Each structure stands twice: as structure tokens, then as C-alpha cells.
Amino acid sequence: MAARTVLHQADITRALTRISHEILESNQGSSDLVLLGIPTRGVLLAQRIGAILDQLEPGSVAVGELDVTMYRDDLAGQPTRTPSPTRVPAGGIDGKTVVLVDDVLYSGRTIRAALDAINDLGRPRAVRLAVLVDRGHRELPIRADFVGKNLPTAVAERINVKLIETDGEDLVAIAEREATA
Amino acid sequence: MKHLLSVRDLDRDTAVGILDLAEDMADVATRAVPKLPTLRGRTVANLFFEDSTRTRLSFEAAAKRLSADVITVSAKGSSVSKGESLKDTAQTIAAMGIDAVVLRHGASGAARVLADSHWIDAAVINAGDGTHEHPTQGLLDAYTMRKTLHGDAARGKSLDGVRVTIVGDILHSRVARSNVWLLQTLGASVHLVGPETLLPLGVDSWPVTRGTDLDAALAENPDVVMMLRVQSERMQAAFFPHEREYARQWGLDDARLARLAPHTMVMHPGPMNRGLEISSASADSARSVVLHQVANGVSIRMAVLYLVLSGSGAGA
Amino acid sequence: MTLLITGARLPDGTNTDLVVKNGVIAELGPGLSALGAIVIDAAGLQALPGLVDLHTHLREPGFEQSETVLTGSRAAAAGGFTAVHAMANTSPVADTAGVVEQVASLGEQHGYVTVRPIGAVTVGLAGERLSEIGAMAQSRAAVRVFSDDGKCVSDALLMRRALEYVKTFGGVIAQHAQEPRLTEGAQMNEGALSSELGLAGWPAVAEEAIIARDVLLAQHVGALLHVCHLSTAGSVEVIRWAKARGIRVTAEVTPHHLLLDEQLAAGYDSRFKVNPPLRRSEDVLALRAALAEGIIDIVATDHAPHPIETKECAWQEASFGMVGLESALSVVQAAVVDSGQLSWGDVARVLSRTPAAIGQLAGYDAPFTIGAPANFTLIDPSARRVFGLEQLHGKGANTPYLGRELPGRVVATVHRGVPTVLDGELRPAEEVANRVA
Numbered sequence: 001m002a003a004r005t006v007l008h009q010a011d012i013t014r015a016l017t018r019i020s021h022e023i024l025e026s027n028q029g030s031s032d033l034v035l036l037g038i039p040t041r042g043v044l045l046a047q048r049i050g051a052i053l054d055q056l057e058p059g060s061v062a063v064g065e066l067d068v069t070m071y072r073d074d075l076a077g078q079p080t081r082t083p084s085p086t087r088v089p090a091g092g093i094d095g096k097t098v099v100l101v102d103d104v105l106y107s108g109r110t111i112r113a114a115l116d117a118i119n120d121l122g123r124p125r126a127v128r129l130a131v132l133v134d135r136g137h138r139e140l141p142i143r144a145d146f147v148g149k150n151l152p153t154a155v156a157e158r159i160n161v162k163l164i165e166t167d168g169e170d171l172v173a174i175a176e177r178e179a180t181a
Numbered sequence: 182m183k184h185l186l187s188v189r190d191l192d193r194d195t196a197v198g199i200l201d202l203a204e205d206m207a208d209v210a211t212r213a214v215p216k217l218p219t220l221r222g223r224t225v226a227n228l229f230f231e232d233s234t235r236t237r238l239s240f241e242a243a244a245k246r247l248s249a250d251v252i253t254v255s256a257k258g259s260s261v262s263k264g265e266s267l268k269d270t271a272q273t274i275a276a277m278g279i280d281a282v283v284l285r286h287g288a289s290g291a292a293r294v295l296a297d298s299h300w301i302d303a304a305v306i307n308a309g310d311g312t313h314e315h316p317t318q319g320l321l322d323a324y325t326m327r328k329t330l331h332g333d334a335a336r337g338k339s340l341d342g343v344r345v346t347i348v349g350d351i352l353h354s355r356v357a358r359s360n361v362w363l364l365q366t367l368g369a370s371v372h373l374v375g376p377e378t379l380l381p382l383g384v385d386s387w388p389v390t391r392g393t394d395l396d397a398a399l400a401e402n403p404d405v406v407m408m409l410r411v412q413s414e415r416m417q418a419a420f421f422p423h424e425r426e427y428a429r430q431w432g433l434d435d436a437r438l439a440r441l442a443p444h445t446m447v448m449h450p451g452p453m454n455r456g457l458e459i460s461s462a463s464a465d466s467a468r469s470v471v472l473h474q475v476a477n478g479v480s481i482r483m484a485v486l487y488l489v490l491s492g493s494g495a496g497a
Numbered sequence: 498m499t500l501l502i503t504g505a506r507l508p509d510g511t512n513t514d515l516v517v518k519n520g521v522i523a524e525l526g527p528g529l530s531a532l533g534a535i536v537i538d539a540a541g542l543q544a545l546p547g548l549v550d551l552h553t554h555l556r557e558p559g560f561e562q563s564e565t566v567l568t569g570s571r572a573a574a575a576g577g578f579t580a581v582h583a584m585a586n587t588s589p590v591a592d593t594a595g596v597v598e599q600v601a602s603l604g605e606q607h608g609y610v611t612v613r614p615i616g617a618v619t620v621g622l623a624g625e626r627l628s629e630i631g632a633m634a635q636s637r638a639a640v641r642v643f644s645d646d647g648k649c650v651s652d653a654l655l656m657r658r659a660l661e662y663v664k665t666f667g668g669v670i671a672q673h674a675q676e677p678r679l680t681e682g683a684q685m686n687e688g689a690l691s692s693e694l695g696l697a698g699w700p701a702v703a704e705e706a707i708i709a710r711d712v713l714l715a716q717h718v719g720a721l722l723h724v725c726h727l728s729t730a731g732s733v734e735v736i737r738w739a740k741a742r743g744i745r746v747t748a749e750v751t752p753h754h755l756l757l758d759e760q761l762a763a764g765y766d767s768r769f770k771v772n773p774p775l776r777r778s779e780d781v782l783a784l785r786a787a788l789a790e791g792i793i794d795i796v797a798t799d800h801a802p803h804p805i806e807t808k809e810c811a812w813q814e815a816s817f818g819m820v821g822l823e824s825a826l827s828v829v830q831a832a833v834v835d836s837g838q839l840s841w842g843d844v845a846r847v848l849s850r851t852p853a854a855i856g857q858l859a860g861y862d863a864p865f866t867i868g869a870p871a872n873f874t875l876i877d878p879s880a881r882r883v884f885g886l887e888q889l890h891g892k893g894a895n896t897p898y899l900g901r902e903l904p905g906r907v908v909a910t911v912h913r914g915v916p917t918v919l920d921g922e923l924r925p926a927e928e929v930a931n932r933v934a
Contacts, residue, residue, distance in 0.1 A: 067205070070219040070247075070487070080182070080492030082198060083205050085336070120214040268809050288811030289684075289695035290765030297764065298809070311813065313695030355695060382698060383689025 003160060007149060007172035012132065015148030016045065019130050020052040022146050027097055030060040032125070034093055037065055038102045038114055039084040044165050045132055046101035062089035066100070066121075071113035088121060098124040099146075103161040105131040108142035133172055135159050182488045184296045184305045188316045188363040193339065196366055200324050201336050202484035203477070209246065210480070220249035223490050226274045229255040229285040229308070230267070235451060235475070236308050236318075240283045243482035249490070252279065267291060268300050275301040281490055282306070289313035304489035312353045318450055319359030321481040323367055325474050326405055329446050341368035346398045348431055349409030349458055350379045350420075356450045357409060361389055374398045375409075375431060378420040395431050402442035408433050408449045408459045428457050438463040446470050498914065498932060501531040505539035505875060507865050508546070508845040515544075517871040520914030525867055535916065537909055539875050543841055546849040546864035547579025547872030547912060550822065551642070551671070551749060551856055552725060552797035555581070555612070558599065559588025564802040564892045566600060567926065570609035572800070572822040572891030574917035577874035577907040581610050581800075581822070582856055585617035586647045592617035592628035594636035601638035608929045609917045613856055616640040618659050618670060622648050627655070627662060634666035641857040644671035646725055647772075649707060651677050656711060660720035669747075669855060671723040672711050674732070675773065679703035684813050686759040686774045694762065696812060699774045701729040708732050712739035712746050723855055724748045726799055728773040730783035737792045747855050749797040750784050752821055752828035757781070757897065767808050767815030768897040771799070788847060789838040795852045798825045802893025820893040824884060826876065827903035834878070835904060841878075871914040880906035890923055 007015070027033055030053055037046030043065045050063035069075075069083035100114050111129060118127060130146035135153045153159065153174060160173045182195070191199070209215055225244040229237050237255060244251045252274060271282065281304040284292045289311030296305040309315040326343060327335045345364055351357045351373050364371050365388040373380060373391045384391055392398055399406065411427060421427050428434065433447065438460065441447075447459075447469045455461045464471060500517035507513060514529035515522055524531075550573065556564035564572075566583070573581050583600050585591035591600065597614035604612020616633040620626045622645045633640040643663055650656045650672060659670050680703045685691050687698025708724055712735065715722035727733060727748050736748045753771060758778045761769040769775060787793040801818025808815050821828075829848070833839040839847070845864070853861030860870040882888070884898040910918040915932040917924055 070205075070217040072219075075219065075491040078492070080488060083202060085205055086208060116218060120212060120216065122213050266806065266810055267814075268806075286811060288813040290813075291811040293765045294767075294811050297766075311695050311811075312697075352692075358693070358695060381692030382687055382700075383692045386689040387693075 003173040003175035005171050005173045006151060009170035012148070012170045012172070015132060016048050017052055019146045019148060020049050020056065023049070023099060023128070023130065024053065024056060026128070026145070030057040032096045033061050034089055034091070034096045034098045034124070035061060035063045036098055036100055036118075037063070038100060038110060039065060039067055040166065041161055041163055042102035044163050045103060049101060049130065062091055064089045066114055066117055068110055068113035068117050071116045073109060073113070086117070093118065093122040093124045096124050097126045097128065099128045099130050101130045103132050104159050105129070105134045105144050106137055108138045108140035111142050112140050132161060133159055182492070185316050185485050185489060186292045186296055186305065186307045187314050188319045188359045188366070191363065191366060193366050196320070196323070196363060197337065197339055199320055199481070199484050199488065200327060202487065203320075203324050203480040204336055206483040207477070207480040216246050216248060218248045219487060220244070220247040220490055223280040224250045224252060224278060225281045225283060225486065226279045227251060227253040227255070227283045228270065228274065229253070230291075231285050231287050231309070232256050233285055233309065236285060239475070239478040240308060240482050242479045243486055246479070247483055247486055249486065252277070267295060268298070271295055271300050275303060279303050281486065283308045285309045287311055306485060306489060309355055311355065313355055314359045315355040316359050317478065317482055317485055318356050319363040320485070321474055321478045322360055322407070322448060322450070323363055324477050324481055325448065325470050326369075326446070328477065329470055329473070330404070339368045340364060343369040343405065344372070344401070344403045345369050345405040345407060346372045346374060346403040347407045347409065348374045348395060348398070348433070350411050350415060351375050351384065351409070352379045352381045353412070353415070354409050360407065361387055372398055372401070372403065376421050379415070395437070399437055399440060403445060405446050405448060406433065406441070408447070410450065410452065411454060411458045424457055432458050432460065433463045434460045435462045438466060441468065448474060450474070499531050499534040500537065500871070500911065500914070500916065501529060501534035502537045502539045502544070502875070503529070505542055505544040507544050508842040510842075515865070517911065517914050520871055522865065522867055522869050522871050525865065537875065537919070541877065541879070542875045542908055543878050544865070545577065545841065545874050545876060546845050546861060547874060547910070548577045548826065548848045549852040549856065549858060549861060550578050550581040550798050550800065550825070551795060551852040552646070553581040553583055553800045553822065554586070554802065554818070555583040555600070556587065556802060557603065558596065562804055562892070566603035566612060567607045568891045569800070569802070569822070570604060570607050570612065571923055571926070572820070572889070574609040574910050574912065575888070575890045575907060575923050576822040576824070577826050577876060577910050578822060579610050579872040579874070579910065579912040580613060580853065580858055582613045582615050582642055584646045585615050585644060586622055590617050590621050591615065592620050594629065594632040594638070597633050597638040597640050598636050606930060607926065608912065608915065608932065610912055611858070613642070613858060614638045614640055615642045615644050615646070615671065618643045618645045618650050619655065624648060624650060624652055624655065627659060630663055630668065631666055634668055641668045642671050642723070642855070643668055644673065644725065646671065646673045649673050649675040649677060651707070653710060653714070657714050657718060660715055660722065661718045664720050667857070669721040669723050671725050672707065673725050674704045674707035674711065676703040676707050684770070684774070685762045686776045688759070688777065690759055690763065694765070696762065701731050701776070704729055704773055705731040705735055708735045712736070712744050715746060716742065716744045720745070722746045726751050726754065726773055726797070727784065727793060728754050728776050728780065730780045733783050733787040733792055737787070740792065747794040747851070748792070749795045750788055750793045751799045752796060752825045752832065753819060755781065755785055755788070755796070755832035756828050761897070762812070765812045766897070767810065767812050768819060768895055770812060770815050770817055771801075771819055772817035785833050785838055788833060789843070794847065795855065796825070796829055796847050797852060798822050800891070802891050803895050805894060808895050818895065820889065820891055820896050823888050823890060824896060824898050824903065826907065827884070827905045828898070830878060830905040831903055871911050873911050874907055875909040877906045877908050878904065880904070882906060
């Protein structure tokens with residue numbers, strides 16, 4: 001099935017740069033800021049945003065990883081998911097502003113799981129959400145604070161996010177969902 | 182993974198995966214809320230036909246940290262002690278709606294029989310069957326070895342090249358069997374030491390080397406020395422003459438402890454007979470990882486419970 | 498009642514018709530006819546003399562939930578047998594004239610097979626005092642085979658006395674060769690596999706040592722000895738040595754020890770748990786060769802029915818034994834006939850003539866001759882069937898052959914001139930009982 005590219009490498013870089021600026025602006029600087037990426041690609045995006053923030057305000061932002069597998073509500077219905085490690089930066093999250101970073105915001109269930117996971121890790125001052133793509137179709141009252149691109153989609157479509165670190169190229173494409181048996 | 186019956190069902194990647202998952206589970210214990218909601222609404226039945234407080238508590242703690250509900254049926258003071266059969270007990274608890282059975286049973290193969298039967302369709306975790314296997318003990322031992330050797334860099338690693346010496350009553354030990362097969366899968370080499378009466382017939386076909394001389398085995402500077410519990414009823418059955426002779430020949434006493442290489446770790450599945458197979462000084466020495474084994478047991482059992490209770494094959 | 502069997506192939510390979518009248522074979526030869534006879538078309542069928550089992554557990558009296566003389570007799574007839582020897586481990590034990598007479602008369606009443614009780618060697622099978630061997634021998638049951646089967650007569654002096662004493666009455670001791678101390682708690686053949694499975698090992702030497710002792714005792718006192726269910730290659734060698742020295746010993750093997758090996762224990766399916774245990778594949782091959790060579794004299798089923806709950810449990814909690822009467826002939830065919838090791842003539846010897854001779858059961862020395870008692874079975878060796886519950890006619894379903902394809906099928910069985918099986922179906926109990934009456 002033919003895929004339609006909606007974001008190229010330059011678009012992704014621009015979007016992440018804009019998100020970085022927006023984060024700084026809303027946080028009024030980078031103090032007490034913790035970026036937590038949601039595996040797999042959210043982690044890479046968090047690292048990229050962290051790198052941009054480090055250029056803007058060196059040495060102040062902490063980046064970690066937050067695995068939400070054990071908090072999902074769909075474990076029984078799916079093939080067994082292998083969790084990834086959770087890595088909280090040394091300073092912890094208590095009293096910090098945590099920015100969750102993921103590649104695609106869809107039903108909101110992953111973010112719901114992430115909020116539960118954060119709840120068990122400590123008590124941040126605030127939790128924000130940054131996503132590269134918001135494709136709509138929310139099933140929970142959750143919205144993103146920082147969005148790279150709003151992308152209206154049909155449920156039958158799928159969003160493919162590719163990043164250089166894992167896929168050898170940067171792009172976001174829309175494809176028809178393959179028929180499942 | 183539908184059941185965990187034998188470590189022989191685990192290939193290398195799966196085994197390493199379980200150890201890695203246990204690393205994540207161990208991290209949970211260090212957090213503000215040391216609990217995960219993962220198995221909320223699932224029920225785990227601990228079905229213990231043999232008394233084993235430590236294994237039962239370990240599974241209970243694991244299930245509770247994953248937010249599962251736990252029903253415990255143990256030998257003392259239950260219908261199990263009144264001779265109720267495995268089938269009837271299993272069906273009774275299954276009728277209450279359970280998702281997994283953690284089974285400890287005195288008969289080898291009991292977990293396999295329960296899993297292969299059509300009496301229940303819950304997942305079955307073997308928590309020790311007769312003198313056959315104790316898979317979660319094997320896994321927690323492998324985890325403890327890996328963690329002791331590699332620390333925080335343990336994730337993803339096997340036990341390639343690690344040399345393990347297991348000492349004592351191999352014949353009656355389910356711990357030894359689970360260790361032998363799992364350690365082989367993970368790339369470690371295993372040396373068995375004990376009196377000829379307690380080395381199983383046909384052990385030469387196992388992927389191990391064997392000997393009877395503990396001092397010779399320790400002189401090889403193994404990475405791990407695992408002392409097995411010796412049960413006094415073996416004496417009555419003429420496996421060895423008496424405790425003093427056993428301790429002299431195959432006990433990890435203070436003199437042998439002093440001769441161990443600096444890197445050698447001492448393990449024991451517990452409960453220990455201090456002064457028989459292991460001296461107090463050995464058990465309490467800095468190189469003893471006995472208490473780590475206990476702590477790691479909870480992490481391993483969390484990982485195993487997660488694997489059998491998640492996934493599309495489970496529950497339904 | 499008259500029967501006309503047309504076109505049957507005899508064990509010697511010749512084809513013939515048979516007329517059966519008044520319980521005996523009245524005519525033999527081609528082109529026979531008989532007015533008013535029940536006609537059995539035996540074209541393509543193999544005729545065998547009525548099978549004689551020297552080792553059957555009928556469980557009555559005492560364990561009627563497992564089997565009764567009636568249900569065991571029906572199972573036997575369905576398997577082509579016309580005589581069974583009922584082991585003594587009932588409750589009460591068959592150690593008195595009263596018990597053996599009761600068992601024999603129940604068999605006589607039901608009529609499916611001749612039931613020959615085996616007497617216990619020791620009182621209550623306890624291995625301490627000789628039971629009343631003389632009274633049992635002289636009873637209406639005329640017991641000739643004595644065995645503590647299930648338990649070994651392990652005391653050497655008691656075994657010697659038994660071998661000597663039984664000579665007085667022309668009997669034979671059938672020994673269950675199992676050294677008890679070497680097999681305490683034993684679960685399966687001892688070897689690499691038992692060590693892996695964590696099941697207590699049952700060493701071959703526990704069987705071989707008893708057989709070696711007993712053949713020497715039999716030689717010393719000049720007695721007959723029969724050894725039950727050989728299971729190891731080493732046992733075969735001991736018997737071979739004894740026979741070469743002229744010791745009067747006979748040996749039996751079960752169908753399952755000719756077909757199945759210890760690997761089947763690997764799944765802990767307790768239907769494979771038997772006493773003696775299934776052994777290595779080398780042992781299976783040695784047993785087959787020994788049967789073909791005549792070192793092992795007979796095949797006996799060790800038919801051991803158990804209630805289902807004693808098998809639906811963990812291996813070491815399960816009872817020993819499997820039912821065997823219904824499957825015996827098919828299993829023998831699969832193990833040694835289809836491979837060419839035994840002819841049908843050999844089968845007639847090891848499953849009829851020789852066991853009858855050991856049990857001193859008359860009427861089986863010259864089958865298919867005019868005037869001989871009409872005990873025979875007709876089988877279709879070319880049939881193949883998936884062995885299922887419908888083939889089982891006793892109370893026990895503890896057989897590992899369920900769902901397995903086996904060759905051969907019993908089409909008809911005739912006991913003393915009375916059909917017990919026709920067209921592959923057991924005849925009703927009332928019909929069989931009335932006709933023999």
C-alpha cells in the first residue's frame with residue numbers, strides 16, 4: 001500500500017526546535033525540567049529535544065526514559081509486550097516539571113498509563129505532554145501541550161514515524177492499515 | 182509463555198529476556214510506590230502441597246507487587262493435607278476463577294501433569310516438583326550470578342564462560358537440575374561435586390563435569406560455589422555414614438572458605454544447615470550472596486508472573 | 498450348537514473349513530457343510546488356538562470397582578482369549594481353597610473364558626509363611642500356578658521352601674522378580690532419563706539379581722520355576738544361561754514390554770507406569786529377539802485394571818499397571834509379527850500352547866484336530882484400527898494405546914464350542930452363560 005510522506009527530515013527538525021522553544025517559554029526557562037521519553041521513539045525524540053534545549057540553555061535539562069508497559073490496560077488482549085527499562089534522571093521527579101515525550105498521540109491510553117507510572121515514581125510539580133504528531137481519535141480526556149503537527153487521519157490509516165537512529169531516515173508517513181486476518 | 186514448567190523449555194533469548202525483565206522488576210522495589218498495577222484483576226493461586234514458607238512468601242510478594250489477587254492453599258490445615266487429590270484441589274480453586282496456579286508438589290512432574298490435563302485452563306508455574314525442577318530458583322540463581330558479576334551492566338548479558346560448582350545432594354535436588362539445564366543454556370559451565378551415592382546414575386550424559394573431591398574442585402577457582410541442602414533422612418538411607426563425615430568431605434567449612442579465590446561467590450538455595458554443608462562464617466561472609474538470592478527471587482517471580490499472565494494466550 | 502467355519506487359515510498356513518459340535522472340533526477339511534449351523538465366513542482370516550493368559554488381574558473378590566470376573570472375562574474374550582489365570586492379589590488374597598474355588602466357579606458361571614486361579618505362595622502375600630498350597634492344589638479349582646505377583650518372594654529360604662513344597666503337588670512358582678530394598682519408592686527404569694525426570698530409579702539389577710538367585714535355587718532343589726514379566730536384556734541373559742545349564746525355568750514377557758520403552762515416561766503420563774517399568778529401547782529389542790529365539794517362552798498380559806482416579810494424578814502417586822487383554826494380540830502383532838520375527842504359528846505357541854502347558858491346562862496341546870475342545874479365535878491381521886474406548890470391555894480404561902493405530906482385529910472367539918465374539922462383537926452375557934450351562 002502506497003504511503004504518503006507528510007513530514008520530511010527538515011520538517012521534523014523544525015517541529016522539534018519549535019517544541020523546544022515552546023517548552024522553555026511555558027516553563028519560563030529550563031530549571032527543574034525533566035524530559036521523559038516513552039519507548040521506543042519517544043525516547044529518541046526526548047533526547048533530540050534535550051540536545052536542542054542544551055544548546056539554548058546549557059547543562060540544565062535532564063532526560064530520562066519512562067516505560068509504561070506494566071501500566072497498560074490492554075496486556076491480556078495483545079501478544080506479550082517486552083518492557084523496556086525505566087530510567088529516571090538522578091535528581092528524580094519530585095517537584096520538577098516533567099515533559100512526557102512520545103511520537104504519536106492517538107487514543108491517549110499510552111499517556112494515561114504514563115501518568116499512572118509517574119504517579120508511582122514521585123510527585124512532580126507539573127506534567128506536560130509533547131508529541132511529534134497528534135492524529136486525533138482520542139478515547140480519553142487527554143491533550144498535548146506541545147504538538148509538532150496536527151494530522152487528521154482516518155482510523156483505517158496508520159502513521160509511520162521513522163527516525164534516523166532506528167530506521168536510518170527521518171520521516172512521517174500515512175499508510176492504509178494492512179488488512180488483518 | 183503459557184506456563185513455566187521446566188527451564189528446559191526456555192531458549193537462550195527467552196532466558197536472558199526473563200533476567201532482563203527481572204532487572205526492571207527489581208527497580209520497582211526502589212521506587213516511592215514499590216508496586217505495579219499490571220496484574221490488577223488477575224488472581225494467582227499459590228497451591229502448595231508441600232510446605233515451603235520462603236517460596237510461598239516470595240511468590241505472594243511478587244504477585245502483590247504486580248497488584249494481582251492471591252489465594253494461598255498450603256499443606257497445613259487445608260484439604261490438601263487431608264489427602265485431596267491434585268485434580269480435585271485444582272478444579273476447586275479453578276472454579277473460583279483463577280488465572281494462574283503456582284504449584285509446589287512433592288511428586289516429580291506434577292506441574293506438567295496439571296498443565297497437560299484438562300482439569301483447568303489457568304497458567305501453571307512450577308514452584309518445585311519433587312526431585313525434578315524448581316525453575317524460578319534456577320532463574321533467580323542465574324540472575325544473582327549475573328548481577329554479582331556485572332552489576333548495573335547486567336542487562337542483555339548471558340553467563341558465557343562463568344564456571345559454577347554445585348556441591349552436595351545432586352540426586353535429590355530439583356535446584357541442581359534447574360541450575361544445570363539453565364546454566365548450560367546461558368553458556369556457563371557446571372561442575373558437580375558430591376559423594377558417588379548422591380550423584381545421579383546417568384549424570385555423565387548431562388552437560389556437566391563431575392567429581393567427588395571438593396578441595397580439588399575449589400582449587401580450580403570457580404566463579405560460583407553453590408552448596409545444596411543435605412537432608413538428614415538421607416543418612417538413614419545409607420547415602421553417607423554420618424553428618425560429621427559429610428561436613429568433612431563436602432562441607433564449605435572455614436578452612437575451605439579461606440582458600441576461595443577473591444572473586445568466588447557462595448550461594449545456597451536455603452534453608453541452610455549451618456555447620457553441615459556450610460559453616461556460619463561461609464554463610465555470613467561478604468562473598469555469600471544468599472540474601473541477594475532471596476531478594477532476587479521476588480523480582481524473578483514478578484517477571485515470570487508477568488510473562489504467563491500477559492499476552493493474548495493468557496486468561497481469556 | 499453347531500458352528501461351521503469356512504475358509505480359515507490355520508497357524509501352520511493351511512486353509513480349511515471346520516465344523517464344531519458339542520464343544521469339540523468335529524470335522525476338518527475343505528468344502529464342509531453342516532445343517533442348521535451358525536456359519537462364520539473366515540475367508541482371509543487367521544485362525545489361532547484360543548489364547549491363554551498366564552497373568553491376569555481379575556480383582557474379584559475385593560476390588561470389584563476395578564474389575565470383576567465377569568468384566569475381565571469379557572475383556573479376555575474380546576481379545577481372543579479362552580482361558581486366563583487370575584492372580585492372587587485379591588482381597589481376601591487367594592491363599593485358601595475357598596477363595597480360589599469361588600473365583601473358578603464365577604468364571605465357570607459366566608462362560609466367556611476358563612478362569613484358572615493362581616494361588617498365593619505366602620499367606621496374605623506377606624512373604625512370611627507358606628499359604629495352604631496343598632489345599633488349593635487339591636481344591637475344585639485344581640490350582641497349579643502359585644505366585645505372590647505384585648510382590649516378590651524375596652526371602653531366599655522361603656523361596657527355596659516354596660519351590661520344593663510345590664513339587665509335592667506338581668505345581669510351579671511364578672516369581673515376580675523384584676528385589677524390594679533396591680526398589681523402595683522406585684518409579685521408572687533407572688538411568689539417565691530417570692535422573693533427568695527426578696523419578697526414583699528402578700534398577701535392572703533388582704530384577705536380574707532375583708532371577709539369578711531363583712534359577713540357582715530351582716537347580717539346587719530340582720524344581721520348576723516360572724519368571725513373570727521379564728523386562729531387561731540382562732534378565733534374558735540369565736534365563737539363557739539357566740536354560741543352557743538345563744535348569745527347568747520358563748519366562749514370560751508382556752505385550753507392552755515388547756512395544757514400549759522408557760522414553761514414554763518423559764511426559765509423566767501415568768498410563769505408562771507399570772511394574773516392572775518400561776525399559777530402554779535396547780531392552781525392548783532384546784526381549785523381542787529372546788521371544789523369537791525361545792529363550793522367553795510366553796507372552797502374558799499382566800492385565801491390571803485400575804479406577805481412573807488412580808491414574809489421574811502425578812506419576813509417583815499413580816498405580817502401577819495397564820489393561821492388556823483387549824490389546825494384547827494387536828500389540829504382539831505390531832511388535833514382533835509384522836516385523837517377521839514371529840509367525841502366526843509362533844504366536845499360537847507363545848500365547849496358547851506353552852502358557853497352557855505351564856498352567857497345566859488341558860485341551861490346548863493339539864488344537865485344530867478332530868475331537869479337540871473347540872477353543873479358538875479368528876482374527877483379521879490385515880485390519881488396522883485406531884484403538885479406542887469401544888475396544889475396551891473390562892472396567893479399566895488405563896491403557897496407553899487409546900488413540901494409537903494398531904494392527905489386527907479379533908473377529909470371532911469360540912470357547913468350548915460357544916461363540917463369545919461374533920462379527921467382532923461380544924455376545925451377550927446371558928447367551929454365553931446359558932450355552933455353557
